[in-house]
Amino acid sequence: MSRPDQPTADRVVIAVFDGLRPDLVRPELTPNILRLAARGTWFRRARSVFPSVTRVATSSIAAGAPPIVHGIVGNAFYHRAAISDRIFDTSDAAQIRRAEAHHDGRLLAADTFGDVLARAGKRLAVVHTGSAGSAHFINPRARANGHWTFSMHGAEATQTPEAVEQAIERLGPLPERELPRLQELAYGARVMTEIVLPTQPDVALIWFNEPDTTFHYRGLGSPEAMAGLREADRAFGTILDWVEALPDAERIAVIVASDHGQISTGTVEPLFETAVKGGFDLSTAKAINGATLVATGGISGEIRLREGDRGEIGRIATWLMQHPAIGHVFSRNRNGVEGEVAGTLSLDLMGTGHAERQPELMFILKSTLDADQYGLPGLGAMTPGGVPLGGGMHGGINPHELNTVLILGDASGHGGLSQEPAGIIDIGPTALGLLGLASAATMMGRNLAVPAREEARVVRHSAGSGAFAQHVDFVEQDGRRFILGGGH
Ligand SMILES: [Zn+2]
Numbered sequence: 001m002s003r004p005d006q007p008t009a010d011r012v013v014i015a016v017f018d019g020l021r022p023d024l025v026r027p028e029l030t031p032n033i034l035r036l037a038a039r040g041t042w043f044r045r046a047r048s049v050f051p052s053v054t055r056v057a058t059s060s061i062a063a064g065a066p067p068i069v070h071g072i073v074g075n076a077f078y079h080r081a082a083i084s085d086r087i088f089d090t091s092d093a094a095q096i097r098r099a100e101a102h103h104d105g106r107l108l109a110a111d112t113f114g115d116v117l118a119r120a121g122k123r124l125a126v127v128h129t130g131s132a133g134s135a136h137f138i139n140p141r142a143r144a145n146g147h148w149t150f151s152m153h154g155a156e157a158t159q160t161p162e163a164v165e166q167a168i169e170r171l172g173p174l175p176e177r178e179l180p181r182l183q184e185l186a187y188g189a190r191v192m193t194e195i196v197l198p199t200q201p202d203v204a205l206i207w208f209n210e211p212d213t214t215f216h217y218r219g220l221g222s223p224e225a226m227a228g229l230r231e232a233d234r235a236f237g238t239i240l241d242w243v244e245a246l247p248d249a250e251r252i253a254v255i256v257a258s259d260h261g262q263i264s265t266g267t268v269e270p271l272f273e274t275a276v277k278g279g280f281d282l283s284t285a286k287a288i289n290g291a292t293l294v295a296t297g298g299i300s301g302e303i304r305l306r307e308g309d310r311g312e313i314g315r316i317a318t319w320l321m322q323h324p325a326i327g328h329v330f331s332r333n334r335n336g337v338e339g340e341v342a343g344t345l346s347l348d349l350m351g352t353g354h355a356e357r358q359p360e361l362m363f364i365l366k367s368t369l370d371a372d373q374y375g376l377p378g379l380g381a382m383t384p385g386g387v388p389l390g391g392g393m394h395g396g397i398n399p400h401e402l403n404t405v406l407i408l409g410d411a412s413g414h415g416g417l418s419q420e421p422a423g424i425i426d427i428g429p430t431a432l433g434l435l436g437l438a439s440a441a442t443m444m445g446r447n448l449a450v451p452a453r454e455e456a457r458v459v460r461h462s463a464g465s466g467a468f469a470q471h472v473d474f475v476e477q478d479g480r481r482f483i484l485g486g487g488h
């Protein structure tokens with residue numbers, strides 16, 4: 001348990017822009033984010049976690065720690081103890097209820113900033129336009145905490161359906177889904193300014209589903225994605241205006257963040273099809289069948305041994321390391337750096353080796369810093385899935401997937417850029433620290449409103465086998481470690 005800092009704010013407002021890359025924070029796209037940056041501190045090197053996907057990132061924001069601590073190790077993962085008959089889709093409200101029942105409400109297996117606020121008698125209100133799962137994991141014990149979570153997916157998608165009912169009563173029916181999600185962004189901002197903020201919750205958080213959604217389906221630089229981003233920024237601007245018009249505005253800290261970035265997909269790699277042709281008994285079906293190995297894909301993915309010979313893990317890891325599309329392979333920890341399979345790096349090193357829920361293997365497909373069709377750096381391969389070729393993706397450790405937006409607008413800010421290590425795991429501890437509350441014992445992030453204790457150290461860890469070589473670069477400071485990127 002860290003010592004509490006002196007409170008420097010009475011309330012905190014957090015706005016998360018799903019999937020926003022810092023290099024798209026531009027005057028013509030995001031004037032309101034830049035308005036906050038002009039009076040705050042922009043942590044330019046802020047980092048997401050691995051795997052850089054939404055529900056893992058959401059859980060990491062909530063818990064102030066990476067998945068090795070909170071146990072949400074993928075957007076979809078095989079959590080056999082809780083849901084034995086299928087791959088756990090963490091976006092799905094019904095599956096979350098099953099998993100929460102198994103874990104007695106501790107599916108997110110660490111205290112969150114919502115839990116800490118509740119113990120201090122303080123309120124967290126969330127307005128969420130993303131999936132039911134992402135709305136859940138930002139404050140997974142919202143009901144027990146006496147808090148309030150609105151979900152754009154309706155009353156069924158939150159533990160506190162009264163939040164949705166209240167919004168509908170005040171603002172009218174939830175908007176129709178569209179791409180980009182313009183009406184949802186505008187509606188979410190109205191829930192904030194007309195319902196949430198007037199009640200003065202200690203922490204209010206809004207999660208914008210853009211630019212992520214339209215990046216995926218129309219591409220990073222597409223006119224539709226830019227329209228979605230502009231509208232998310234405009235919606236944020238109405239919230240910032242509302243806050244700045246208050247007589248005690250200087251006592252309200254505003255944090256703008258993203259959960260991960262995105263890169264463009266240049267190749268679709270039928271990795272698992274090739275593995276099956278090569279003789280592996282492997283299934284990617286959502287329903288668990290008799291296959292020896294169970295896998296999920298994307299830019300990164302996991303492979304688990306369902307049953308049978310443990311030697312299959314070593315054999316498929318070796319096969320992956322010989323596959324030309326594979327950049328990184330990780331397995332369970334051997335010595336803090338290397339995994340138990342020769343040539344792999346450790347899942348613990350990556351912050352993902354949760355004791356009960358880690359898979360046997362994770363992998364990342366290769367990506368580069370080459371420019372995509374819009375001139376944006378970051379181009380990679382993915383396994384076949386719902387995103388069209390050329391669409392945006394995330395999940396790996398390309399710097400443009402990992403680098404997040406993180407701006408702290410508080411009384412201490414002077415409109416500067418900070419190159420200090422920072423990341424999504426710092427958001428919760430910062431919100432708590434601003435209010436004078438100590439972090440939970442399991443939180444690894446720090447309060448960014450106060451100076452770091454240590455100098456930052458950059459370290460590279462490498463492993464390889466035969467012609468396969470991989471490395472990952474990290475920055476370490478104050479007991480936490482951020483992934484900077486990797487190479488192969
Ligand atoms: Zn996301």
